[in-house]
Amino acid sequence: APARFTLDPAFGVGKVDPRLFGSFVEHLGRCVYxxxxxxxxxAADEAGLRQDVLGLVxxxxxxxxxxxxxxFVSGYKWEDGVGPVEDRPRRLDLAWRSTETNxxxxxxxxxFVTKAGGEPMMALNLGTRGVAEALELQEYANHPGGTxxxxxxxxxxxxxxxxxxLWCLGNELDxxxxxxHKTAEEYGRLAAETARxxxxxxxxxxxxxxxxxxxxxxxxxxxxxTVLTQTYDLVDHISLHAYYQEHDGDRDSFLASAVDMESFxxxxxxxCDHIGARLRSKKRIGLSFDEWNVWYQTxxxxxxxxxxxxxxxxxxxxxxxxxxxxxxxxxxxxxxxxDRVRIACLAQLVNVIAPIMTEPGGPAWKxxxxxxFAQASRYGRGRVLQVNVTGPTHETxxxxxxxxxxxxxxxxxxxGTVTVFAVNRSLENTLPLExxxxxxxxxxxxxxxxxxxADPEATNTLADPERVVPHEGKGTTLSxxxxxxxxxxxxxxxxxxx
Ligand code: AHR
Numbered sequence: 001a002p003a004r005f006t007l008d009p010a011f012g013v014g015k016v017d018p019r020l021f022g023s024f025v026e027h028l029g030r031c032v033y034x035x036x037x038x039x040x041x042x043a044a045d046e047a048g049l050r051q052d053v054l055g056l057v058x059x060x061x062x063x064x065x066x067x068x069x070x071x072f073v074s075g076y077k078w079e080d081g082v083g084p085v086e087d088r089p090r091r092l093d094l095a096w097r098s099t100e101t102n103x104x105x106x107x108x109x110x111x112f113v114t115k116a117g118g119e120p121m122m123a124l125n126l127g128t129r130g131v132a133e134a135l136e137l138q139e140y141a142n143h144p145g146g147t148x149x150x151x152x153x154x155x156x157x158x159x160x161x162x163x164x165x166l167w168c169l170g171n172e173l174d175x176x177x178x179x180x181h182k183t184a185e186e187y188g189r190l191a192a193e194t195a196r197x198x199x200x201x202x203x204x205x206x207x208x209x210x211x212x213x214x215x216x217x218x219x220x221x222x223x224x225x226t227v228l229t230q231t232y233d234l235v236d237h238i239s240l241h242a243y244y245q246e247h248d249g250d251r252d253s254f255l256a257s258a259v260d261m262e263s264f265x266x267x268x269x270x271x272c273d274h275i276g277a278r279l280r281s282k283k284r285i286g287l288s289f290d291e292w293n294v295w296y297q298t299x300x301x302x303x304x305x306x307x308x309x310x311x312x313x314x315x316x317x318x319x320x321x322x323x324x325x326x327x328x329x330x331x332x333x334x335x336x337x338x339d340r341v342r343i344a345c346l347a348q349l350v351n352v353i354a355p356i357m358t359e360p361g362g363p364a365w366k367x368x369x370x371x372x373f374a375q376a377s378r379y380g381r382g383r384v385l386q387v388n389v390t391g392p393t394h395e396t397x398x399x400x401x402x403x404x405x406x407x408x409x410x411x412x413x414x415x416g417t418v419t420v421f422a423v424n425r426s427l428e429n430t431l432p433l434e435x436x437x438x439x440x441x442x443x444x445x446x447x448x449x450x451x452x453x454a455d456p457e458a459t460n461t462l463a464d465p466e467r468v469v470p471h472e473g474k475g476t477t478l479s480x481x482x483x484x485x486x487x488x489x490x491x492x493x494x495x496x497x498x
Contacts, residue, residue, distance in 0.1 A: 002432035003391030003405035007418065009439050013384040014339030016410065019166075021377035022064035022121065022345040023057075024291060025109070027072045028096050028352050029314030034360040035350035036112055037104045041361060047111050048104075052364045056356045057116045057349065060370060061377030064166060065113050066121040066290055066345045071095035073171050074127025074179040078137045081105015083156050094179050097305045098312060106141065110162050119166065121290070121345070126170030126190055126210075127180025134194050138164075138201055166206045166343070168290065169194055172213035172241065174223050184223045188230035195234035208237040208288045208343070215242070215264045221271050228275040228285065237288040237343060240268055243295035243353075244326060251456070253398035255425040255490065257326050258333040258406055260399065261292070265337045287340050291347040292330055294323045294369070315352045318461065319367045321453040321468050321490075328372035328451070328492035329423045335376070335408045338384045346373060357462070365465035368458075371451055375470075375494045379419040382412035394426065404431055405487070411440070418442050420495040424487035427456070435483040442497035445483070448473030452491035470494075 025031055034041075036057075039048035068076060072095045080089050080102045088102035113120050122141070124134045136149055141162040143150035150161070169191040173182045182190070191209050198205050209231050212220045224238060242261055246254035265287060272285040296317050306312040319327070334344050350356045355370040385408075392404045407422040418440055424431040449470045458468050476485040478497060487493055 001392055002434045003389055003403070004434045004436070005387045005389050005407065006436035006438055007385050007387070007409050007440055009385065009411055011386040013336065013386055015383050016335065016338045016381055017342040018381065019064040019119070019343040020334055020338060020341060021061055021373070021380070022066065022290070022343055023062045023349040024066040024070070024345040024347040025068070025349050026070035026352065027068050027076070027093065027100055027104075028070060028348070029316065030311050030351040030358070031348050031354070032104050033101070033311035035358055037108065038360065047108065049112055049115060050358065050364065053350060053356060053358060054112075054115050056364055056366065060355060060374050062116060062118050062349065063377070064121045064343060064345065065116065065118045065349070066123060066168065067109050067113075069095065069123055069171055071171065071178060073123045073125050074173070076125050078106060078125070078133070082107060082140070082153075092308060096314060097308060099308045099310050101310060107156060107158055110158070120162070120164050121166045121168065121343070122164045123168040123171055124194065126173060126187070126194065127178055130190060131194050131197050135197055135201065138198055142202060165204070166208070167198065168208045168210070168239065169235065170210050173210050174217055174219055175213045184219060184226035188227040191227060192230045192234050195231060199234070206237070207235045208239050208290065209235040211238040211240050211268060213241050215260075215267065221267060224268060224271045225275055228272060232275055232279055232281060232283070232285070235285070237286040238268065238272060240264060240287060240289045241291035242289070243291070243293055243297060244330070245294060245296045245298065246322070250397055251322065251427060252394065252425070253396045254322070254326055255329070255427070256396045256399045256402045258329040259402055261330055261333040262336065265289070265333070265341060269340050286342040287337070289334060289341050289344040291345060292334070293347050293353050294319065294327050295353045316357070317353050318459050319369045320456065321368050321451065321458045322456045324368035324372055324451055324468070325423055325490050325492050327369045328376075328421070329406050331372055331376040331380070332406050332408045332421050332423060335380055335384050335410065335421065336387070359462060363462070365460060365462060367460055368451070368468045371470050372492050375449060376421065379494060379496060380410050380421065382410050382414075385409045385411055392431070405433065416441050416498060417446070418497045420483070420493075420497070422487060422493040422495070424489060424491045424493070427490050429489055431487040433483070433485045433487055437481045437483065440497070443478065444498060445476050445478050446496040446498050448476040448485060449494045450488055450491050452488040456490060
C-alpha cells in the first residue's frame with residue numbers, strides 16, 4: 001500500500017528560520033587545526049584558512065556557526081586567542097586532553113565565518129568563568145571603541161566591531177563531565193545574571209540558555225524547568241543536544257531515530273510553555289537544537305584518551321549511506337518543528353563527526369551526510385507545510401510501531417516551488433508515495449534526487465570520495481494534482497515541484 005499525505009498551503013507549520021541550517025566549530029581534534037585552518041596548506045589563503053574547505057562549507061549552505069565549543073569552551077579563556085600569535089599561550093584543554101596552541105582564536109573565527117557567508121554564534125565559558133568575563137568578551141567584540149577592551153580589538157587589527165548577536169550562555173552544564181558542572185539552581189542563577197548584565201550593554205542580544213545535554217540525563221525536564229524559572233524573561237532560546245547511533249545491529253530502530261528527536265522537541269516545548277503558563281507570560285521560548293548528528297559515541301568511549309597532543313585525530317566518524325538516511329530524517333524532524341526550533345547546529349563541521357573531511361596538506365572531501373544537509377539548506381526554505389502521513393508501518397524494538405515514511409514539505413512562496421523531503425525507513429522494500437496537492441500551483445516535477453545504495457555500509461573515503469552520491473529517481477510524475485513516486489529501500493529523497 002502507498003504512503004499518502006495531502007499538502008495544502010492553508011495548513012502551515014511555520015516559516016523556516018535560516019539558522020535551522022547552522023553548524024558547529026569546536027576546538028576539538030582536527031576541526032580547527034588542519035580542518036578549517038592550516039597555514040602553509042597549498043589551498044590556504046593569507047590568513048591560513050583553507051579555501052577548499054571554505055568552498056565546501058559554502059556549498060553545504062551553513063548559516064549560523066557555533067564556536068568555540070562544546071566541552072572545550074567550559075575551560076577556555078577567550079583572551080588567549082587574540083592579539084599577536086607569537087604571544088599567545090599554549091594551554092591544557094581538559095575537555096579533550098589535548099594541547100591548545102591558541103594560534104586560532106576569535107579574530108580568525110570571525111574571518112572564517114564571514115568568508116563562509118555565515119553568522120557567528122558565540123558560546124561563553126560559564127564553567128570556570130562567569131559574568132565578568134562574558135561582559136569583557138562582549139565589550140571586546142561588539143563595542144565600537146573608546147574603552148580599554150574595544151580599543152584592544154582595534155589595536156589587534158579589527159577596527160569595526162564584530163557585531164556578534166547570538167550567544168550561548170555556556171555549554172552542557174548539566175553534565176558531570178563538564179568542567180565547572182553545576183546544579184540547575186546554580187546554573188540558572190548564573191545564566192540569569194549573565195543575561196541581565198549582557199542586556200545592559202546590548203538589550204537586543206539573542207541569548208540561548210543551556211538545556212539538558214540529552215533527554216536521557218536524569219535531570220532532564222526538571223533542569224529545563226528550573227533554569228527557565230530563573231531566566232524566562234532574560235533569554236530567547238533554550239538548547240537541546242542529541243546524537244544517534246546504531247545499537248547492537250538494530251537498524252530498524254536506528255532508522256527511526258527521528259521519532260526520539262521529535263518527541264524530545266515536543267517535551268521541551270511542553271516544559272517551556274508550562275513555565276510560561278506558570279509565569280503568566282505571553283512570551284514563547286525558542287528552541288536551539290545546537291548539537292545534533294549521528295555519532296558513534298560508544299566507539300569514541302572505547303578509544304584511549306590522547307595524551308595532550310596537538311590537534312589529534314578525534315571523533316573522525318566515517319558515515320555510511322545508512323547514517324546519511326538517518327541524518328536526513330533528523331533534518332526532516334527539525335523542519336517539522338520549524339515553528340519552535342529556530343536554530344539548529346549540525347555538530348560538527350569539519351573532521352570531527354563532520355560532513356567535510358580533510359587531510360593535512362592534502363584534499364578535502366564530502367561524507368555521505370554532506371548531501372542531505374546541502375539539499376535541505378538549499379531547498380528547505382520558506383514555509384513548512386503540515387504533513388500527516390497515512391500508510392504502512394513496521395515494528396521497532398526501541399520505538400514501537402513507526403510509519404515507514406518520514407516526510408516534510410516546504411513551499412517557497414516567492415517562486416511557488418514546493419519541495420518534499422522523504423525518507424523510506426524500510427530496509428527491503430520500495431515504498432510507493434502519493435501526495436495530494438490542494439491549492440498548490442505546481443504543475444511539474446523539477447527533479448527527484450535520491451540517496452540510497454544497494455550496500456547499506458557504503459561510505460565515501462579519501463581513496464574513493466564519490467562512492468556515495470545522489471542519483472535521479474525514476475518514474476516520478478505529477479498529474480491531476482497528485483504526485484506519484486517510488487521511494488527506494490532505505491532512501492533519502494528530495495522531490496521538487498514547480
Ligand atoms: O560535539 C561533541 C561534544 O558533544 C561537545 O563538545 C559537547 O558539547 C557534546 O557533549
